[in-house]
């Protein structure tokens with residue numbers, strides 16, 4: 001029993017992952033660049049290849065709401081969205097996490113209107129940063145596929161019971177055809193146990209879900225949620241370890257590429273890290289001591305792993321694909337800067353914002369970012385951050 | 393008849409799945425409607441509640457008034473949550489992941505959660521023909537947040553966001569006809585009810601729950617707090633709403649309209665309006681306007697009944 005490596009669009013690979021996970025309910029509303037994912041799932045259901053209920057809801061708000069209901073009766077539940085769709089779901093996202101409903105969602109990261117843009121960046125994700133979901137960023141098709149499978153296991157883990165978002169860059173990943181290892185159903189069955197939601201809505205055992213909290217209890221509820229999400233890291237690490245043992249592909253919250261003895265580190269999330277690797281190779285070829293850090297686990301934030309990964313570096317350059325208007329630049333940079341602030345020895349943290357609304361950054365572009373970052377680390381800058389590649 | 397010592401026209405379960413001890417105001421018509429509906433629904437239900445009075449009075453953590461499974465998530469998404477529950481149950485029972493048994497999914501939402509912010513989700517769920525019962529508890533305003541107007545607030549009523557004033561009569565729009573909107577989705581069952589007619593209400597809720605496919609029951613629920621009415625007049629005011637033709641009781645089964653109570657003659661609307669502080673400011677002229685509208689609407693309804 002072995003995996004087959006096939007050339008396949010990443011969106012279709014996600015659909016196949018949901019089929020291998022034998023998902024029960026898919027409730028979704030179409031939005032570019034997520035459409036291929038849900039179209040492919042609808043097709044699998046229509047052809048009888050996947051025995052699931054596909055609910056073609058009338059909005060993303062309802063898509064996530066239907067997921068809440070399905071998860072609350074113990075069904076394995078999946079949806080996908082992007083950009084405006086994720087925004088429309090916003091208040092429902094908090095419900096999924098706060099009520100411990102293990103929904104899995106693929107997010108085809110997309111810029112936010114206005115002006116309307118169907119292309120990729122991380123503005124949509126960053127607006128959901130504090131919703132209490134586990135959030136994983138995929139850098140390529142294989143990572144996306146693997147992490148959709150892992151997401152079900154993590155979400156439904158009795159210690160976790162939290163919703164999980166798997167982020168993949170709109171178009172840069174969703175519409176890419178890549179060679180992807182697809183496991184056999186029996187292999188997945190071994191790795192992914194059935195969903196055993198501990199307290200489903202059931203007339204034989206009536207429970208009340210979603211009671212309201214007066215001030216003397218709300219804080220305790222939120223503390224419990226914070227403890228729970230932070231503790232989920234252990235289950236995530238264990239899942240990735242066991243996934244690796246089953247399939248030979250190991251994942252970690254933070255991944256280093258040629259980071260050994262690097263004085264200068266670049267940190268990127270998502271598919272752009274693949275391009276950044278080429279830039280690192282070029283610069284290493286030129287004898288520069290540079291390395292790359294890929295941040296894969298965005299929530300719960302991997303404080304220890306980040307601190308360890310940057311130890312010894314003098315400059316840490318961070319590229320955000322989202323902007324915090326009127327604020328300190330990009331959310332990833334802000335968070336890492338604050339995670340390092342109390343360290344005795346820490347690198348200078350230089351922030352860039354770029355790759356907005358589908359604007360590509362080439363290996364040459366990353367070279368420029370790194371060189372400019374080094375320059376700023378020596379000369380300083382009047383700005384909190386710089387925007388890369390803006391035509392003046 | 394002579395064979396029996398006691399005459400019992402209807403039997404109603406003594407079991408209270410909506411337990412006493414909740415925090416509704418004195419004389420609350422919504423709480424009465426929920427209590428009766430729960431008697432009609434029995435044990436095998438999952439109730440999906442919208443944010444609103446009934447949610448807030450029944451579930452302050454760590455307490456609950458619910459003896460059946462109950463879920464509340466948000467204000468406007470009940471029909472969508474119900475869609476997910478219904479579809480989820482069906483598929484996991486089919487796949488043998490859960491014991492196969494009859495479970496009815498029932499939404500309970502206020503007029504705001506139904507006719508305004510939740511209308512899109514409701515329309516979607518009706519159109520997709522989920523097997524569920526939607527109960528709208530209509531007290532004609534957003535009561536939970538302090539008597540703000542909704543699109544179900546009647547013409548001339550004073551609310552906190554459409555108050556009567558020197559240059560305003562209060563609500564200047566006519567009540568949105570949500571049962572007609574539900575019926576326009578060609579669903580198998582639509583009905584109106586009022587807890588002042590408890591057996592009729594229970595029969596309709598039971599009928600709606602027994603139907604396969606979407607059903608909608610719209611329940612007028614007197615709210616003494618928001619209507620500025622005496623707490624001991626709740627049942628009387630509900631009856632007057634029906635007897636004046638302001639809120640006729642009817643059913644629409646597979647498109648066929650049927651009046652539940654056919655009144656040979658309507659009482660004048662003043663009988664209904666004068667018991668409520670929210671209409672206190674209305675002039676003779678406005679009341680005449682309302683009377684004309686009620687007559688017209690009632691005639692239209694009777695026409696639909698005659699056609700069916």
Ligand SMILES: Cc1ncc(C[n+]2csc(CCOP(=O)(O)OP(=O)(O)O)c2C)c(N)n1
Nearest residue numbers: 443444445467502503504505533534535536
């Ligand atoms: C998105 C959103 N907007 C507003 C509110 C505030 N809110 C809570 S309940 C409510 C009114 C409920 O009115 P209705 O549905 O008629 O139920 P009632 O309380 O009258 O029974 C409002 C406006 C909310 N909870 N969520």
Ligand code: SF4
Nearest residue numbers: 417420445535615617
């Ligand atoms: S405000 Fe009205 S509907 Fe709400 S609990 Fe009080 S009486 Fe009932």
Ligand SMILES: [Mg+2]
Nearest residue numbers: 502503531533
């Ligand atoms: Mg109301």
